[in-house]
Amino acid sequence: MNIYFHIPFCKSKCKYCAFYSETLPPPADYVEYLLLEMKEILHREKQQVKTVYIGGGTPSALPLPQLRQLISTIVAECSPEEFSIEVNPADVTPELVDALHGVTRISIGAQSFDNNVLDFLGRRHKADDIIRAVELIKSAGFTNFGLDLIAAIPGMTKECWEQSLERAVALSPTHISIYNLSIEEGTPFFKQGVVPIEDDDAMEQLSLAQSVLNVAGYGRYEISNYANPGFECKHNLAVWHGEDYFGIGAGAYSRLGLRRIHNTDNWHEWLSAKQNGNKIPYTEEILSEEEDFNERKFTQWRLLNEGINLQLNSPKKQALLKTLIEQNIIHEIMPETYALTLRGTEIADSVIAAFM
Numbered sequence: 460m461n462i463y464f465h466i467p468f469c470k471s472k473c474k475y476c477a478f479y480s481e482t483l484p485p486p487a488d489y490v491e492y493l494l495l496e497m498k499e500i501l502h503r504e505k506q507q508v509k510t511v512y513i514g515g516g517t518p519s520a521l522p523l524p525q526l527r528q529l530i531s532t533i534v535a536e537c538s539p540e541e542f543s544i545e546v547n548p549a550d551v552t553p554e555l556v557d558a559l560h561g562v563t564r565i566s567i568g569a570q571s572f573d574n575n576v577l578d579f580l581g582r583r584h585k586a587d588d589i590i591r592a593v594e595l596i597k598s599a600g601f602t603n604f605g606l607d608l609i610a611a612i613p614g615m616t617k618e619c620w621e622q623s624l625e626r627a628v629a630l631s632p633t634h635i636s637i638y639n640l641s642i643e644e645g646t647p648f649f650k651q652g653v654v655p656i657e658d659d660d661a662m663e664q665l666s667l668a669q670s671v672l673n674v675a676g677y678g679r680y681e682i683s684n685y686a687n688p689g690f691e692c693k694h695n696l697a698v699w700h701g702e703d704y705f706g707i708g709a710g711a712y713s714r715l716g717l718r719r720i721h722n723t724d725n726w727h728e729w730l731s732a733k734q735n736g737n738k739i740p741y742t743e744e745i746l747s748e749e750e751d752f753n754e755r756k757f758t759q760w761r762l763l764n765e766g767i768n769l770q771l772n773s774p775k776k777q778a779l780l781k782t783l784i785e786q787n788i789i790h791e792i793m794p795e796t797y798a799l800t801l802r803g804t805e806i807a808d809s810v811i812a813a814f815m
């Protein structure tokens with residue numbers, strides 16, 4: 460089984476952020492209740508834990524004693540095959556790295572190596588912090604770490620983007636994620652009227668990323684994710700393959716068979732339910748078998764190395780497939796198994812929708 464812990468706290472709010480997170484110091488007993496819930500799940504399910512992922516928010520914003528308690532208890536109780544955590548470069552100190560003992564994979568929110576771009580995004584770290592964080596992580600013996608970068612940032616030149624990619628590669632991470640900036644309603648960027656860059660320019664940046672990263676030996680195994688062979692994120696692959704996962708914490712999602720559960724986004728509600736021994740407020744959707752099948756199909760399209768097995772009975776869909784292969788949007792990677800090409804990834808949503 461797979462477990463995700465959500466830490467919905469950040470030290471400041473990024474201007475593009477549409478995620479639920481609070482800029483509060485995390486409450487003292489938040490971690491204690493996360494761990495209590497984990498122990499209940501382990502006791503109830505009696506299954507080996509395959510992956511654990513601590514995400515946010517900003518897990519590295521937890522006070523060190525809490526972070527240490529969270530990690531050491533997870534290691535002692537579950538010893539997962541893969542144990543990932545997200546960190547902000549500004550938080551990485553020798554003491555924090557020491558608290559990560561037992562983690563097997565560190566994901567660093569680099570976003571850019573240009574200080575002007577980082578300022579524009581409202582990030583609280585500088586490019587030098589990324590370098591320093593990687594040095595500390597490496598010197599503590601961690602070899603499996605990833606960097607996240609953001610593409611399609613208004614005002615960022617092609618040269619600046621290329622430099623960020625090259626500086627990321629120079630640090631030899633095992634994994635690189637590339638996310639496209641989108642201006643979501645309710646974010647500071649949206650309120651400021653920040654205008655997204657043209658689609659063609661965004662595509663050009665994503666295609667540049669693919670060529671720089673492929674040359675450096677990273678395979679694009681999912682639309683937004685590249686890795687050295689063997690370093691693909693097992694937790695995310697489990698989620699994309701439709702495996703069950705338990706989400707623990709305010710705002711966390713779980714997938715349990717056909718159930719999709721979303722814990723209350725309100726950390727205060729979550730915590731007081733825990734403190735009073737009540738059920739956490741949550742919303743739940745129960746999918747039909749067909750909806751579940753379609754959801755799996757949708758995510759399978761995003762896995763570019765694996766592709767999707769298509770046995771099409773409809774002549775209309777067969778003709779569409781033939782056209783998309785001729786247009787180099789889809790390619791056959793094994794008999795009757797198809798994946799998106801680089802061109803296909805640029806219009807992924809419409810291609811996927813056509814085969815749903």
Ligand code: SF4
Nearest residue numbers: 469472473476480516
């Ligand atoms: S660190 Fe992540 S979750 Fe926190 S404000 Fe920035 S983008 Fe949002």
